[in-house]
Amino acid sequence: MPRKPTPEPPDGPPKTGPVHVLLLGAGGREHAIGWKLKQAERCGKIWFAPGNGGTREVGTNVDLPFDPVNTKNVDAIDRFCRENGIGLVVIGPEDPLCAGLADRLAAPGRAVFGPVAEAAKLEGDKAWAKDLMRGALIPTADSRTFTRHEPARAYAEARETPVVVKAAGLAKGKGVLVTRSAEEAVAAVDDLMLKKSFGGAGETVIIEERLAGQEVSVLALVDGQNLRVLDPAQDHKAVGEGDTGPNTGGMGAYCPTPVLDEKTLRVIEREVLVRAVDALRRGGVAFRGVLYAGMMLTAGGPKTLEFNTRFGDPETQPLMMRLRGDLLELMLATCAGTLDQVPLDWDPRVCVGVVVCAGGYPGAYRKDDPVGGIDEAEEDPDVKVFHAGTRIDRDGLLVTAGGRVLCVCALADDLATAREKANAAAAKIRFPGAFFRRDIGGRVS
Numbered sequence: 340m341p342r343k344p345t346p347e348p349p350d351g352p353p354k355t356g357p358v359h360v361l362l363l364g365a366g367g368r369e370h371a372i373g374w375k376l377k378q379a380e381r382c383g384k385i386w387f388a389p390g391n392g393g394t395r396e397v398g399t400n401v402d403l404p405f406d407p408v409n410t411k412n413v414d415a416i417d418r419f420c421r422e423n424g425i426g427l428v429v430i431g432p433e434d435p436l437c438a439g440l441a442d443r444l445a446a447p448g449r450a451v452f453g454p455v456a457e458a459a460k461l462e463g464d465k466a467w468a469k470d471l472m473r474g475a476l477i478p479t480a481d482s483r484t485f486t487r488h489e490p491a492r493a494y495a496e497a498r499e500t501p502v503v504v505k506a507a508g509l510a511k512g513k514g515v516l517v518t519r520s521a522e523e524a525v526a527a528v529d530d531l532m533l534k535k536s537f538g539g540a541g542e543t544v545i546i547e548e549r550l551a552g553q554e555v556s557v558l559a560l561v562d563g564q565n566l567r568v569l570d571p572a573q574d575h576k577a578v579g580e581g582d583t584g585p586n587t588g589g590m591g592a593y594c595p596t597p598v599l600d601e602k603t604l605r606v607i608e609r610e611v612l613v614r615a616v617d618a619l620r621r622g623g624v625a626f627r628g629v630l631y632a633g634m635m636l637t638a639g640g641p642k643t644l645e646f647n648t649r650f651g652d653p654e655t656q657p658l659m660m661r662l663r664g665d666l667l668e669l670m671l672a673t674c675a676g677t678l679d680q681v682p683l684d685w686d687p688r689v690c691v692g693v694v695v696c697a698g699g700y701p702g703a704y705r706k707d708d709p710v711g712g713i714d715e716a717e718e719d720p721d722v723k724v725f726h727a728g729t730r731i732d733r734d735g736l737l738v739t740a741g742g743r744v745l746c747v748c749a750l751a752d753d754l755a756t757a758r759e760k761a762n763a764a765a766a767k768i769r770f771p772g773a774f775f776r777r778d779i780g781g782r783v784s
Contacts, residue, residue, distance in 0.1 A: 344624075351675055352427065358667060360382065361420060367743065375662060386399050388400075388403035429670065436648055451674065453648075454648050465508075466543050488532040496525050504531060517549060550642055558629055563620075567679075569683075570594055572657060590775070593779055596783065607632065628649065664682055691779050692779070693775050694775060705771060709770060710738060710769070722749045724748075728743055753784075758779055
């Protein structure tokens with residue numbers, strides 16, 4: 340049965356005058372988005388829910404829950420928007436998008452930046468996304484999907500070449516286990532399906548061929564019809580230098596990346612992004628928001644690893660540093676279907692973002708340690724420190740509150756210099772156990 344078509348979004352805020360913004364999320368991505376929105380000519384007040392220790396410098400942090408499963412919470416957000424004249428709601432993380440928060444917050448006079456739940460399934464259900472890719476002829480790795488442990492284990496054990504084992508559900512960017520042998524593949528299946536290391540996200544697993552090549556992040560703004568590809572970025576997920584150790588939510592990123600030439604980028608736009616949006620539209624679903632394709636540049640051409648349906652973290656931080664366009668107008672146009680009418684321009688320099696982490700991450704890590712050195716790190720005008728896992732304690736001190744604590748971004752004319760500046764600034768950050776990778780961008784320079 341065909342899906343019920345996605346309803347047209349209500350009219351957004353007026354075309355003139357200030358636009359007040361509510362930004363939902365607490366990470367470095369949200370801090371960077373808010374920082375860039377604040378530079379827009381028409382940006383009014385910005386509220387962050389819940390925000391972090393750095394977002395308070397951009398706007399106001401509010402204790403406003405955004406669990407879309409709880410109707411009272413959604414009602415509270417709606418009431419806050421009405422009482423404060425919110426013209427734009429920006430939903431940062433994937434969980435509320437996949438649970439339908441964008442659908443439920445749509446209202447006259449209010450634009451909601453983020454795809455509806457049916458479109459967010461591209462990220463929320465990797466097995467469903469794999470089916471869509473196959474049906475739309477989107478290049479991707481060969482794979483099998485399993486809902487029962489024993490068949491998955493037997494398949495992994497029989498594979499003669501290395502595989503990747505993925506949790507089909509949301510796992511905070513960590514539910515992808517890259518293996519080198521059948522033994523490791525079996526252990527990965529057991530980890531996801533028996534030990535439930537990522538909870539319900541691993542009830543369904545995907546076992547796919549392990550692709551070789553450079554990985555790259557290609558993000559695009561999509562307004563239901565028009566698609567604007569952003570400059571490509573490359574992130575580094577492994578915790579250790581030289582891409583060693585377990586995967587994390589991201590240890591750093593840089594933009595733009597030279598691994599992707601203009602010709603290949605156009606191929607990805609045409610054969611991956613456009614095909615995905617068209618496949619959704621044929622099913623009655625209009626995609627509005629950010630479509631993020633994680634790509635592997637193989638010897639046989641670019642192949643899709645996965646889709647995300649929001650800005651990436653930490654890719655967003657370098658992207659926002661380089662964006663010269665008006666982010667507020669770009670977001671409003673994405674919601675309204677007029678993206679082709681808004682200019683998009685970039686700083687020609689390279690930006691490197693280095694994530695400073697708490698000791699023990701991505702395992703158990705310390706919290707509540709005082710953070711220092713940010714002012715010293717930002718003495719260079721081309722350096723900006725975005726907060727992620729920070730908060731203000733009862734004594735008014737900035738303390739650690741997460742595994743990925745800060746993202747230190749630096750602009751320079753070339754990648755090597757940008758990395759050097761970012762590392763020098765990150766070294767000025769002080770809290771017990773702080774560590775960071777010094778080789779962000781090292782795959783190409």
